[in-house]
Amino acid sequence: MGLRSLGVAVAGLGRIGRVHSEILAYRVEKARLVAVMDVVEELARSTAERFKVKAYTDYDSMLKDPEVDAVFVTTPTYLHHDMIVKALEAGKHVFTEKPITVTADEAVDVVTRADRAGLKLMVGYMRRFDDAYSEAKRRIASGEIGKPVAFLNVARDPGAPPGWAQDPKLSGGIFLDMLSHDFDMARFLIGSEVKRVYVSGGAVLYDEIKAKGDLDLVNVSFEFENGVYGVVHGSRKSVFGYDLRTEVLGTEGTVYVGSAVDPNLAVGVKSGVVLRGVQWFWARFYEAYVREDQAFVDSVLNDAPPPITGLDGLRVVEVAEACWRSIQEGRPVEVVKRL
Amino acid sequence: MGLRSLGVAVAGLGRIGRVHSEILAYRVEKARLVAVMDVVEELARSTAERFKVKAYTDYDSMLKDPEVDAVFVTTPTYLHHDMIVKALEAGKHVFTEKPITVTADEAVDVVTRADRAGLKLMVGYMRRFDDAYSEAKRRIASGEIGKPVAFLNVARDPGAPPGWAQDPKLSGGIFLDMLSHDFDMARFLIGSEVKRVYVSGGAVLYDEIKAKGDLDLVNVSFEFENGVYGVVHGSRKSVFGYDLRTEVLGTEGTVYVGSAVDPNLAVGVKSGVVLRGVQWFWARFYEAYVREDQAFVDSVLNDAPPPITGLDGLRVVEVAEACWRSIQEGRPVEVVKRL
Amino acid sequence: MGLRSLGVAVAGLGRIGRVHSEILAYRVEKARLVAVMDVVEELARSTAERFKVKAYTDYDSMLKDPEVDAVFVTTPTYLHHDMIVKALEAGKHVFTEKPITVTADEAVDVVTRADRAGLKLMVGYMRRFDDAYSEAKRRIASGEIGKPVAFLNVARDPGAPPGWAQDPKLSGGIFLDMLSHDFDMARFLIGSEVKRVYVSGGAVLYDEIKAKGDLDLVNVSFEFENGVYGVVHGSRKSVFGYDLRTEVLGTEGTVYVGSAVDPNLAVGVKSGVVLRGVQWFWARFYEAYVREDQAFVDSVLNDAPPPITGLDGLRVVEVAEACWRSIQEGRPVEVVKRL
């Protein structure tokens, strides 16, 4: 490849956008953070100042910047499709935060366009780069637990997502906004696609989520094409912190990832021994974000397929759409592959 | 009450029958073990000798023994119905090991007969008497975790059941022989009935189980009448020991019962820190059996309803039958109440 | 050996005496519980009734009973010496609860007498028969952790012992009444004798213990003859339950025994995830007592040395006496072997 390093810009400077900015500025080899962009001028300005890069408030202007080789799309989901399309049209490689888009139609569109344009498109399911999850993948792939037969996942967020993410029309709802992480992990660890889903659940935790038509507690039962049986349990509430645990049962063993508690502090008092929950998301996954961003930069510089492709992103949207149909129709639903 | 103590006999001297015999002989107040019965003469003789009680090889003869006030039915499931009926006809109170019978028809019959005869009929779901499970029940009932919204259960046995229990016509199959414990626990902790089930799974672990038409790996998704959502995951294999864990998510907290490992021994070597699985079923539940048997004896002597009634037993058979229909028809199935 | 089974009597019917009685009555093969004895008539009578054996209130009378082949001495420590001597003089084998006696002089006396009389004398350090501790012993002996180099032990009781055991003249104090378990375990796991001890600590938890001249918080640093370095930390207080943990560091690994918490119940609430401490001593060690009593009965019937001899009991008293000298003189003290 001709490029010695990659000029990157981050568009959307909410929390996750600022994390990617920081990582791209300091931690990723052969990346040069050259610009950040947000429609909130003060946010664009202060972030740019912190990293000594250009500030944009207009996405189109940023895309014209010749120093920008690749764009990180870190805006709310409902903006992804149009922003990815524009970036591709401007000849930029794209890293988009998960999920790729709100609908499968949109996902098909951006995947097709990226292919046609010969540009990289990667989707940010950072758990794949987490030390424990990637070691789990290695152990499973090595045959240590025999042939996988079941995948189980408990995912409980500490609280409801704010604002736009409560509206399924903007976020894709719980299956896409929250559980797409878990479906992607299922595909990653099992190495097969989800072919049928059945969902039960409801909006039983938050009135505002119910009002918007989303769900906040679901059990998704599913089957993979290779015969493995899966369950994803998702809840938008866990009062003591993140409770994220994954297990894969094989014919010769079981892999467990994640813990409901932080083992590093326990206080024994009369009522028992109290452990802390996992309070800070970034503490667990920061290094995963670093490796993820490095992997994207490497894939562009080496002209290699990114480790999580647009097609991976589409697959998960297809699963989420099947989940929505299942809960609406009260029956198991086949996942339809669009590409 | 007239009776100062209860004369009991144990019919069926496999492992569980010998455990009940030992407990009734030594640990239960106001119980007098007076006889044991098994068609294998040597088993009947040696067990009787150990506890210094009468040995029978013929069930009908045992039922004529006037010292026997109550019978413990601890034979394979397919014998339960007829043995319970005969005991009731002989005017004996009955404790039956789980599950109550193979079919709901049979369960309706024995429940109806016990009611009509005014005799006690209790079913042995001993987990309810386990220290951790009963404390969990107390905590949930006290409101400590708010309103329950989800029930999750992982149940993995170390290996396939031997002989008759692999044949669903004799044992009721995995839903009844193994997972009826979990469905009973679901009803106990949530305090509501299962109204709809959806099952995915198969026979993927053992050829002999597949040959008999049973399943060895299932995910059961279900809903309770009170709106709680549940999942029971069951596997007939877990290479390192029993892996039984239950959790109830509430609006204000989560209760976890059970552990995949015994924390009392860990060995750190180059490959990591190795903990033992839970090897010996009885070590965890022996005291639960003692409390269970005491509860039955007390209910007879005090003429009070047993803590787990024949109707409880029937409810679980109804759920299991719905599970079988669900897997056969590939759709969610309503649980039909027979009484 | 001529004896087909062993007639045993239990003298001293406090909690531990009743546990041994129950175990000897029901759980030990080739043992016949024939009598129980306590100076409290009602206790002797009710216990005897429960097990359908003879009741004695007078120890000397019990010793004349020809059905009694062996005596279990389960009285307060300060009574051990005289009771053991009398039993030996009456030709009875003796199992004594720990510690063997209050002083090393007394221990030398009973060990010498038992040897001379050719009668068995066993001391009840039941932890050696615990599943986790005995497995730890096997693992260490097998070389799995290489050569042991350090032994660490944390022993915290939930509260102060009642009455007589707070008086070091009657109980031997914390080193003998409580920590002799830990010193015996150190000798058992390391397979060597303690040669030097240094103690720091005080009476900082309970005024009544301070008033009696005992200690309630101690750190004992010691060295084994084979060069292993040890620490025993003991506390008479742990507000959430027993906190007993042992570890052995080897050149190739580490063995950990015990857990501060019971993993079988956890409740996640706003303040964190609360686990229960280990509340019930017997739950952990009941089966160890069964195996211990069986081992004593077997040793008598097979005329084999008991697994924990009077000499083992003496060794621990010698360590405890060195501990007392160390704290009084503020210096490390060599352990003097008396036999």
Added chain:
Amino acid sequence: MGLRSLGVAVAGLGRIGRVHSEILAYRVEKARLVAVMDVVEELARSTAERFKVKAYTDYDSMLKDPEVDAVFVTTPTYLHHDMIVKALEAGKHVFTEKPITVTADEAVDVVTRADRAGLKLMVGYMRRFDDAYSEAKRRIASGEIGKPVAFLNVARDPGAPPGWAQDPKLSGGIFLDMLSHDFDMARFLIGSEVKRVYVSGGAVLYDEIKAKGDLDLVNVSFEFENGVYGVVHGSRKSVFGYDLRTEVLGTEGTVYVGSAVDPNLAVGVKSGVVLRGVQWFWARFYEAYVREDQAFVDSVLNDAPPPITGLDGLRVVEVAEACWRSIQEGRPVEVVKRL
């Protein structure tokens, strides 16, 4: 204070020096990394290039740089004294990695000079800034566990330190090079000074450590001025990773910090359930280093005492010197305060 931001230089670019450089370059507010220095030219050059700062191979030249307001001394311990002295003479504030110096004489000298010069001198015991340790401190200080009565610490490194650190004349030996972290933590959590120590231990793990006259396995028993009793157990070997655990027993509870295992990955196979040890030191403590460096920068800019002073550094050296005397003389030794 007049300074709007602090110009810092890092002298000594081994692993810990590069970590501080990275943190000062990217993560610390109001810090400007202006220079790095190492006698290995290539190391100085490549590090400087990475952070776009000046490279020095000569310490004296670096001290003349007017942009440098403060120096981070991150060289081997035996170089600390002279480098701190020179920095103070050049009018620079100093952050030194632990331990402050090899001897108490040296520590007295640098503390006295810093005081006289009115310059800040901070010592890097970063554990104080770890999330779990600082929360433990808050809980203890709040009275949640009543009055502290005992401090216990297990510190096991995965392997022997390389090169110079094996020589006690250069590193201060195990008590200073390794366990000074633990003594500092003891002082921090208990809020009192160590007044007497007793050490047993030896060089039993590594021949090369024995050859240099250092120890690799020690048990330090000690007493605080406020009556709390402590133990620090240290080992230079733990085959599966770092094993660092601290506990403080109080009259009303117990605080536990640290875990021998990473709970985020477990693999259940026939031999049991295998958890990983804690492999990567930085994963646990990276954020603690960030907060530590921020605290130093803030203390200079606000002209406030640093949270860990030169006197703190001296106190720990005094304890280490008492430990050496104790092991040499085989007796408890009083800690002598030099300032």
